[in-house]
Amino acid sequence: MKAPPYHLRPNKAVDRLTLIDAIKLVVAQTELGEYTYYGMGGPYLEDFRLMYELYPHMRMVCIEKDENVCKRQLFHLPCRSHRLRLEKMPLSSFLAKYEAKDEKSIFWLDYTKLRFSYLDEFMDLLGKVGANSLIKITLRCNPPDYQDTQPAEQTKKLERFKRTFETVLPTAFSALPVKLEDFALLIQNMVRIASQKALPSATPTMFLPIASFYYSDSSGIFTLTGIVCLRKEMSRFRELFKRWQFANLDWVAPKEINVPSLSTKERLHLQRHLPRRKNAGRRLLRSLGYLIDRDEATTEIQLQQYADFHRYFPYFIKAIP
Numbered sequence: 001m002k003a004p005p006y007h008l009r010p011n012k013a014v015d016r017l018t019l020i021d022a023i024k025l026v027v028a029q030t031e032l033g034e035y036t037y038y039g040m041g042g043p044y045l046e047d048f049r050l051m052y053e054l055y056p057h058m059r060m061v062c063i064e065k066d067e068n069v070c071k072r073q074l075f076h077l078p079c080r081s082h083r084l085r086l087e088k089m090p091l092s093s094f095l096a097k098y099e100a101k102d103e104k105s106i107f108w109l110d111y112t113k114l115r116f117s118y119l120d121e122f123m124d125l126l127g128k129v130g131a132n133s134l135i136k137i138t139l140r141c142n143p144p145d146y147q148d149t150q151p152a153e154q155t156k157k158l159e160r161f162k163r164t165f166e167t168v169l170p171t172a173f174s175a176l177p178v179k180l181e182d183f184a185l186l187i188q189n190m191v192r193i194a195s196q197k198a199l200p201s202a203t204p205t206m207f208l209p210i211a212s213f214y215y216s217d218s219s220g221i222f223t224l225t226g227i228v229c230l231r232k233e234m235s236r237f238r239e240l241f242k243r244w245q246f247a248n249l250d251w252v253a254p255k256e257i258n259v260p261s262l263s264t265k266e267r268l269h270l271q272r273h274l275p276r277r278k279n280a281g282r283r284l285l286r287s288l289g290y291l292i293d294r295d296e297a298t299t300e301i302q303l304q305q306y307a308d309f310h311r312y313f314p315y316f317i318k319a320i321p
Contacts, residue, residue, distance in 0.1 A: 010314055011215035011257045015223055016047055017312035018246055019136055020054060022210050022225050023106060025240055026134060031104075032058045039108040040064065040091065043072035045084075047108065052078045060084040063094045095121050098128060105133040114140045116164050119190065123198035126207055126228060133228045135207070137191060141214055141222035143183045146176045168193045184214035184222045184254050191224055192251050199228070206231050208238070211246045212254035222254065245308070259309055260292055260302040270303070271310060280307035 027035055036059040041048045048060055060083065064070050070088045077084060087094055091109070107125060111118045122137050129135065146161060148154040158176055162169065168190040177183040195207035205228050212224040229237050241247045246255060262270070266288065273287050274280070281304030285296065293299045306313065 009217040010259050011217050012221075013314040014257050014259055014309045014312040015138075015213055015215065015221075016050065017314075018211060018213070019047075019108065019225060020050060021244070021246075021312075022241075023055070023134065025244060026132070026227065026237075027055075035059070035104045035106055036061060037106045037108075038063065040110045041073060043069050043076065045073055045076050045078060048084060049076075049078040052084070056083075061087055063087045063089065063091050065090045092117070092121060095125055095128075098125075100128050100130045100133070103130055105129045105135075107133070107135045109135070109137045111137070111139050114142075114145075114187070116168075119165075119168055119194045122191070123194050126195060126198040129228050131205055131228060131230050131233075134210075134225065135228065136223065136225040138221060138223040139187055139191075140219060141180065141184050141187050142220040143176070143178050143180060147178060165190060168197070180214060180216065180220045181253070181256065183220065184212075187222045188212055188224060188251065188254055195226070204230055204232075206234060208234055209248055209251055210241055211244075212248045213246075213257050214254050215257035224254070257305070257309065258302070259305050259313055262292070262306065264315070266292075267306075267310070267313070270306060274307055274310055276307060280304055 032055050037048075037051050037055075038061045039047050041062045041064070045062060048062060051058060051060055056079070062073060062084065064073060064086070065088065067088065070086060073086055107129070109118065109122060109125070118137075118139060122135070125135060146157050148157060161176060162173075170186075170189045170193065173186070177186055192209075199206050207226050207228055209224060209226045212222070214220065214222045227237055238249050241249060248254065270284050270287065273284060276283055281300035281302075284303040284307060285291075285300055288303070291299045293302050
Protein backbone atom coordinates (compact mmCIF):
# COMPACT_ATOMS: atom_id res chain seq x y z
CA MET A 1 0.00 0.00 0.00
CA LYS A 2 1.32 3.43 -0.94
CA ALA A 3 2.38 5.57 2.02
CA PRO A 4 0.46 8.80 2.72
CA PRO A 5 2.09 12.02 1.47
CA TYR A 6 4.82 13.45 3.67
CA HIS A 7 2.72 16.42 4.82
CA LEU A 8 -0.33 14.22 5.67
CA ARG A 9 1.35 11.77 8.03
CA PRO A 10 -0.13 12.25 11.51
CA ASN A 11 2.81 10.89 13.51
CA LYS A 12 5.20 13.05 11.49
CA ALA A 13 2.93 16.05 12.09
CA VAL A 14 3.05 15.44 15.85
CA ASP A 15 6.84 15.14 15.72
CA ARG A 16 7.03 18.41 13.78
CA LEU A 17 4.96 20.25 16.38
CA THR A 18 7.03 18.97 19.31
CA LEU A 19 9.99 20.71 17.67
CA ILE A 20 7.97 23.92 17.62
CA ASP A 21 7.35 23.46 21.35
CA ALA A 22 11.07 22.97 22.03
CA ILE A 23 11.88 26.14 20.10
CA LYS A 24 9.34 28.07 22.17
CA LEU A 25 11.10 27.00 25.36
CA VAL A 26 14.58 27.93 24.12
CA VAL A 27 13.94 31.03 22.05
CA ALA A 28 12.38 34.10 23.62
CA GLN A 29 10.44 36.25 21.16
CA THR A 30 13.00 39.04 21.52
CA GLU A 31 15.79 36.69 20.40
CA LEU A 32 14.21 35.33 17.21
CA GLY A 33 16.24 37.65 15.03
CA GLU A 34 19.40 35.87 16.19
CA TYR A 35 18.24 32.49 14.87
CA THR A 36 18.10 30.95 11.40
CA TYR A 37 16.12 27.78 10.71
CA TYR A 38 17.69 25.27 8.30
CA GLY A 39 15.64 22.35 7.04
CA MET A 40 14.81 19.94 4.24
CA GLY A 41 11.23 20.99 3.63
CA GLY A 42 10.12 18.62 0.89
CA PRO A 43 7.88 19.81 -1.96
CA TYR A 44 5.28 21.46 0.28
CA LEU A 45 7.62 23.22 2.75
CA GLU A 46 5.35 22.14 5.60
CA ASP A 47 7.79 22.81 8.45
CA PHE A 48 8.67 26.19 6.91
CA ARG A 49 4.99 27.10 6.72
CA LEU A 50 4.66 26.36 10.43
CA MET A 51 7.82 28.29 11.28
CA TYR A 52 6.58 31.29 9.33
CA GLU A 53 3.16 31.22 10.98
CA LEU A 54 4.64 31.10 14.49
CA TYR A 55 7.93 32.94 13.99
CA PRO A 56 7.40 35.32 11.03
CA HIS A 57 10.60 37.25 11.71
CA MET A 58 12.94 34.27 11.79
CA ARG A 59 15.25 33.73 8.82
CA MET A 60 14.90 30.36 7.09
CA VAL A 61 16.96 28.32 4.63
CA CYS A 62 15.64 25.26 2.79
CA ILE A 63 18.17 22.81 1.32
CA GLU A 64 17.10 20.58 -1.59
CA LYS A 65 19.09 18.96 -4.41
CA ASP A 66 16.25 17.78 -6.70
CA GLU A 67 15.45 20.33 -9.40
CA ASN A 68 11.75 19.50 -9.70
CA VAL A 69 11.25 19.51 -5.94
CA CYS A 70 12.91 22.95 -5.91
CA LYS A 71 10.38 24.16 -8.48
CA ARG A 72 7.51 22.91 -6.32
CA GLN A 73 9.04 24.60 -3.30
CA LEU A 74 9.22 27.88 -5.20
CA PHE A 75 5.50 27.50 -5.96
CA HIS A 76 4.67 26.75 -2.30
CA LEU A 77 6.70 29.55 -0.70
CA PRO A 78 4.80 30.65 2.44
CA CYS A 79 6.43 34.08 2.53
CA ARG A 80 8.57 36.55 0.59
CA SER A 81 11.83 35.09 -0.65
CA HIS A 82 14.10 37.41 1.37
CA ARG A 83 12.81 35.69 4.54
CA LEU A 84 13.11 32.13 3.18
CA ARG A 85 16.11 31.25 1.00
CA LEU A 86 16.03 28.15 -1.19
CA GLU A 87 19.39 26.43 -1.67
CA LYS A 88 19.57 23.94 -4.57
CA MET A 89 22.34 21.56 -3.51
CA PRO A 90 22.90 18.35 -1.55
CA LEU A 91 22.82 18.77 2.20
CA SER A 92 26.39 17.47 2.43
CA SER A 93 27.58 20.29 0.14
CA PHE A 94 25.69 22.89 2.14
CA LEU A 95 27.09 21.67 5.46
CA ALA A 96 30.62 21.64 4.02
CA LYS A 97 30.46 25.39 3.35
CA TYR A 98 28.28 26.34 6.34
CA GLU A 99 29.87 28.74 8.84
CA ALA A 100 27.91 29.77 11.90
CA LYS A 101 30.08 32.74 12.90
CA ASP A 102 28.08 34.34 15.75
CA GLU A 103 24.70 33.11 14.50
CA LYS A 104 22.43 30.79 16.46
CA SER A 105 20.92 28.06 14.33
CA ILE A 106 18.06 25.56 14.32
CA PHE A 107 18.84 22.58 12.08
CA TRP A 108 16.54 19.72 11.17
CA LEU A 109 18.57 16.96 9.54
CA ASP A 110 15.53 15.12 8.25
CA TYR A 111 16.99 12.00 6.67
CA THR A 112 14.91 9.20 5.19
CA LYS A 113 17.57 6.47 5.48
CA LEU A 114 20.13 5.22 8.00
CA ARG A 115 23.70 5.79 6.79
CA PHE A 116 26.98 6.45 8.54
CA SER A 117 27.51 9.51 6.35
CA TYR A 118 24.47 11.08 7.99
CA LEU A 119 25.94 10.61 11.46
CA ASP A 120 29.20 12.01 10.11
CA GLU A 121 27.37 15.14 8.90
CA PHE A 122 25.69 15.41 12.31
CA MET A 123 29.07 15.27 14.05
CA ASP A 124 30.53 17.86 11.69
CA LEU A 125 27.60 20.19 12.32
CA LEU A 126 27.92 19.89 16.12
CA GLY A 127 31.40 21.38 15.87
CA LYS A 128 30.25 24.26 13.68
CA VAL A 129 27.05 25.70 15.17
CA GLY A 130 27.06 28.47 17.75
CA ALA A 131 26.16 27.94 21.38
CA ASN A 132 22.41 27.67 22.12
CA SER A 133 21.73 26.18 18.68
CA LEU A 134 19.13 23.43 18.31
CA ILE A 135 19.75 20.36 16.17
CA LYS A 136 17.14 17.75 15.33
CA ILE A 137 18.19 14.57 13.54
CA THR A 138 15.72 12.11 12.02
CA LEU A 139 16.81 8.69 10.75
CA ARG A 140 15.16 5.60 9.30
CA CYS A 141 14.63 3.05 12.07
CA ASN A 142 13.19 -0.02 10.41
CA PRO A 143 14.17 -3.43 11.87
CA PRO A 144 12.88 -5.42 8.82
CA ASP A 145 15.61 -3.74 6.74
CA TYR A 146 18.15 -5.85 8.62
CA GLN A 147 16.27 -9.12 9.08
CA ASP A 148 16.47 -12.25 6.91
CA THR A 149 14.90 -15.68 7.25
CA GLN A 150 18.14 -17.33 6.11
CA PRO A 151 20.65 -17.55 9.00
CA ALA A 152 23.66 -17.06 6.70
CA GLU A 153 22.16 -13.90 5.18
CA GLN A 154 21.19 -12.62 8.61
CA THR A 155 24.80 -13.05 9.77
CA LYS A 156 26.02 -11.13 6.72
CA LYS A 157 23.64 -8.25 7.47
CA LEU A 158 24.79 -8.12 11.08
CA GLU A 159 28.47 -8.06 10.08
CA ARG A 160 27.80 -5.39 7.44
CA PHE A 161 26.00 -3.25 10.05
CA LYS A 162 28.93 -3.67 12.46
CA ARG A 163 31.47 -2.63 9.80
CA THR A 164 29.42 0.37 8.71
CA PHE A 165 28.69 1.78 12.16
CA GLU A 166 31.57 0.33 14.22
CA THR A 167 32.82 3.73 15.47
CA VAL A 168 29.44 4.69 16.98
CA LEU A 169 28.16 1.32 18.23
CA PRO A 170 27.79 0.67 21.98
CA THR A 171 30.37 -1.77 23.34
CA ALA A 172 27.61 -4.20 24.36
CA PHE A 173 26.17 -4.41 20.82
CA SER A 174 25.96 -7.99 19.56
CA ALA A 175 22.68 -8.40 17.65
CA LEU A 176 20.27 -6.31 15.61
CA PRO A 177 16.99 -5.65 17.47
CA VAL A 178 13.77 -6.92 15.89
CA LYS A 179 11.41 -4.60 17.77
CA LEU A 180 10.98 -0.99 16.69
CA GLU A 181 11.42 0.40 20.22
CA ASP A 182 14.65 -1.53 20.74
CA PHE A 183 16.04 -0.48 17.38
CA ALA A 184 15.18 3.15 18.19
CA LEU A 185 17.12 2.89 21.45
CA LEU A 186 20.10 1.45 19.57
CA ILE A 187 20.09 4.36 17.10
CA GLN A 188 19.75 6.82 19.99
CA ASN A 189 22.84 5.29 21.61
CA MET A 190 24.66 5.67 18.29
CA VAL A 191 23.68 9.34 18.12
CA ARG A 192 24.84 9.77 21.73
CA ILE A 193 28.25 8.26 20.97
CA ALA A 194 28.54 10.38 17.81
CA SER A 195 27.79 13.55 19.78
CA GLN A 196 30.38 12.67 22.43
CA LYS A 197 33.01 12.04 19.75
CA ALA A 198 32.20 15.37 18.09
CA LEU A 199 32.18 17.32 21.37
CA PRO A 200 34.43 15.48 23.86
CA SER A 201 34.65 16.58 27.48
CA ALA A 202 37.63 18.85 26.76
CA THR A 203 35.53 21.14 24.52
CA PRO A 204 33.65 24.12 26.03
CA THR A 205 30.37 23.06 24.38
CA MET A 206 28.31 19.89 24.66
CA PHE A 207 25.22 18.34 23.07
CA LEU A 208 22.35 18.04 25.55
CA PRO A 209 19.40 15.88 24.41
CA ILE A 210 15.99 17.48 24.83
CA ALA A 211 13.51 14.96 23.41
CA SER A 212 13.50 11.75 21.38
CA PHE A 213 10.73 9.77 19.71
CA TYR A 214 10.13 6.81 17.48
CA TYR A 215 7.13 6.14 15.28
CA SER A 216 5.98 4.42 12.12
CA ASP A 217 4.68 6.24 9.05
CA SER A 218 4.95 3.45 6.46
CA SER A 219 8.39 2.65 7.93
CA GLY A 220 10.05 3.04 11.31
CA ILE A 221 11.49 6.46 12.17
CA PHE A 222 13.71 7.68 15.02
CA THR A 223 14.12 11.37 15.79
CA LEU A 224 16.03 13.29 18.45
CA THR A 225 16.27 16.99 19.28
CA GLY A 226 19.08 18.48 21.34
CA ILE A 227 20.84 21.73 22.07
CA VAL A 228 24.51 22.63 21.69
CA CYS A 229 25.27 24.62 24.80
CA LEU A 230 28.22 25.71 26.91
CA ARG A 231 28.98 23.07 29.54
CA LYS A 232 28.74 25.71 32.26
CA GLU A 233 25.16 26.45 31.12
CA MET A 234 23.96 22.84 31.00
CA SER A 235 22.12 23.10 34.32
CA ARG A 236 20.20 26.14 33.07
CA PHE A 237 18.86 24.23 30.07
CA ARG A 238 18.10 21.16 32.15
CA GLU A 239 16.07 23.37 34.46
CA LEU A 240 14.32 24.94 31.46
CA PHE A 241 13.15 21.58 30.10
CA LYS A 242 12.77 19.38 33.17
CA ARG A 243 9.01 20.04 33.49
CA TRP A 244 8.30 19.63 29.77
CA GLN A 245 6.15 16.56 29.27
CA PHE A 246 8.38 15.10 26.55
CA ALA A 247 11.78 15.95 28.00
CA ASN A 248 14.53 13.35 27.63
CA LEU A 249 17.59 14.95 29.21
CA ASP A 250 19.46 11.77 30.16
CA TRP A 251 19.42 9.62 27.03
CA VAL A 252 16.69 7.32 28.40
CA ALA A 253 14.56 5.27 25.99
CA PRO A 254 12.75 7.37 23.34
CA LYS A 255 9.00 7.88 23.59
CA GLU A 256 6.64 6.34 21.06
CA ILE A 257 4.35 8.45 18.87
CA ASN A 258 1.43 6.36 17.63
CA VAL A 259 -1.65 8.56 17.52
CA PRO A 260 -4.99 6.78 16.92
CA SER A 261 -7.40 7.35 14.04
CA LEU A 262 -10.34 9.24 15.51
CA SER A 263 -13.23 11.13 13.99
CA THR A 264 -13.53 14.86 14.63
CA LYS A 265 -16.61 14.16 16.78
CA GLU A 266 -14.67 11.65 18.90
CA ARG A 267 -11.77 14.06 19.34
CA LEU A 268 -14.00 16.92 20.43
CA HIS A 269 -15.72 14.62 22.92
CA LEU A 270 -12.43 13.35 24.38
CA GLN A 271 -10.85 16.77 24.52
CA ARG A 272 -13.43 17.89 27.08
CA HIS A 273 -11.86 15.41 29.52
CA LEU A 274 -8.27 16.60 29.04
CA PRO A 275 -5.72 17.21 30.36
CA ARG A 276 -5.42 14.48 32.98
CA ARG A 277 -2.30 13.72 34.97
CA LYS A 278 -2.94 10.02 35.67
CA ASN A 279 -4.59 7.07 33.91
CA ALA A 280 -5.78 9.23 31.03
CA GLY A 281 -6.22 6.27 28.68
CA ARG A 282 -8.49 4.43 31.11
CA ARG A 283 -10.55 7.53 31.86
CA LEU A 284 -10.98 8.38 28.18
CA LEU A 285 -12.10 4.81 27.46
CA ARG A 286 -14.81 5.12 30.13
CA SER A 287 -15.89 8.42 28.64
CA LEU A 288 -16.02 7.02 25.11
CA GLY A 289 -17.79 3.81 26.12
CA TYR A 290 -16.48 1.59 23.30
CA LEU A 291 -13.25 0.14 21.93
CA ILE A 292 -11.27 1.77 19.12
CA ASP A 293 -8.74 -1.10 18.91
CA ARG A 294 -8.77 -4.89 19.20
CA ASP A 295 -9.19 -5.04 22.99
CA GLU A 296 -9.44 -2.91 26.12
CA ALA A 297 -5.70 -2.83 26.83
CA THR A 298 -4.68 -1.65 23.36
CA THR A 299 -7.56 0.86 23.31
CA GLU A 300 -6.27 2.35 26.58
CA ILE A 301 -2.78 2.63 25.07
CA GLN A 302 -4.16 4.36 21.97
CA LEU A 303 -6.24 6.78 24.03
CA GLN A 304 -3.23 7.49 26.24
CA GLN A 305 -1.41 8.44 23.04
CA TYR A 306 -4.23 10.82 22.22
CA ALA A 307 -4.06 12.29 25.74
CA ASP A 308 -0.28 12.79 25.44
CA PHE A 309 -0.31 14.33 21.97
CA HIS A 310 -3.79 15.82 21.53
CA ARG A 311 -2.42 19.39 21.37
CA TYR A 312 -0.21 18.36 18.44
CA PHE A 313 -2.70 16.07 16.66
CA PRO A 314 -3.36 17.49 13.16
CA TYR A 315 -6.78 17.85 11.56
CA PHE A 316 -6.97 16.64 7.96
CA ILE A 317 -10.20 17.80 6.34
CA LYS A 318 -11.78 17.60 2.90
CA ALA A 319 -12.37 20.97 1.34
CA ILE A 320 -13.65 22.33 -1.99
CA PRO A 321 -10.80 24.33 -3.62
